[in-house]
Amino acid sequence: MAATLSLLKTPYHAHNIPFIHSKLQAPFVSTKSCAHGEFSAKPQKLFSETVHKFSSPSLPLTAFTLPFFLDSKDALAVGGEFGILEGRTFALIHPVVMGGLFFYTLWAGYLGWQWRRVRTVQNEINELKKQVKPTPVTPEGKPVEAAPSPVDLKIQQLTEERKELIKGGYRDRHFNAGSILLGFGVFEAISGGVNTWFRTGKLFPGPHLFGGAAITVLWAAAAALVPAMQKGSETARNFHIALNTINVILFISQIPTGIDIVFKVFEFTNWP
Numbered sequence: 001m002a003a004t005l006s007l008l009k010t011p012y013h014a015h016n017i018p019f020i021h022s023k024l025q026a027p028f029v030s031t032k033s034c035a036h037g038e039f040s041a042k043p044q045k046l047f048s049e050t051v052h053k054f055s056s057p058s059l060p061l062t063a064f065t066l067p068f069f070l071d072s073k074d075a076l077a078v079g080g081e082f083g084i085l086e087g088r089t090f091a092l093i094h095p096v097v098m099g100g101l102f103f104y105t106l107w108a109g110y111l112g113w114q115w116r117r118v119r120t121v122q123n124e125i126n127e128l129k130k131q132v133k134p135t136p137v138t139p140e141g142k143p144v145e146a147a148p149s150p151v152d153l154k155i156q157q158l159t160e161e162r163k164e165l166i167k168g169g170y171r172d173r174h175f176n177a178g179s180i181l182l183g184f185g186v187f188e189a190i191s192g193g194v195n196t197w198f199r200t201g202k203l204f205p206g207p208h209l210f211g212g213a214a215i216t217v218l219w220a221a222a223a224a225l226v227p228a229m230q231k232g233s234e235t236a237r238n239f240h241i242a243l244n245t246i247n248v249i250l251f252i253s254q255i256p257t258g259i260d261i262v263f264k265v266f267e268f269t270n271w272p
Contacts, residue, residue: 085198088269094192095262101185102251108181109244111174114165116237121162128155175226182223189216199269208257211250218247 084090131151136144148156189212196203203209222243228236 082198084272085195086269087272088265089272090195091199091265091269092262094188094195095258097184097188098192098254098258101181101188102255104177104181105244105248105251108174108177109248111170111177112241112244114168115170115174118162118165118170121158121165125155125158125162128158178223178226182219185219186216189213199265206257208254208261211254211257215247215250215254218243218250222247 128151132155133149136146138144192212193203193209222240225236225240225243229240
């Protein structure tokens, strides 16, 4: 459609189409020497030849490609062609959703940390059990009653804590939160760039664009480590934590640049 409109807007001059220019000049070369009948026949011949030229199979291809060479900006123009997609409403969806995903990222991190505590607490309990001294017994073989040692008290405390953590179901909750974050995050990161193109016809390379791309890649990389983590790889778990930590830092850096873009949206767009 843009190509057709560009062709229609192209100035129609004879010097733009050489073969028409040459044909238009032909009847006027020797008008004085031509009889009245001969002169009246030439325009009819000129008309038929011109129609034949325009019916050439190469014309549709010319009509399609010529606008890109003459006025390429019309093919990518942004000025109402996309309707509400260029408006303020759709432009504000990205910052609102990403703001919510930032806090959801922190929540997912908390759930993951609590699930990690379930494993680390058990490791602490196992280490403390190695320090427990054998219970003394009487000559008859009966255990001697004595006050619990500090190590026993610590083991009891950690055991109760672990039971409460298991009741919280942090493993499944963290997995579900991570899946939601990955799905919505990648979708909104891409749609934010698409919306910018709808409004302006281009993207703007800079900290916000590159930071958002890095966050999206880190989401995918952290999720790719999950199978190895499920098999008990501590290295994969450490990388998972490191990638998500970097992700949060990048997310924080997006806040000031994102606010600047929101101000520009209010400046250059209208409702809806």
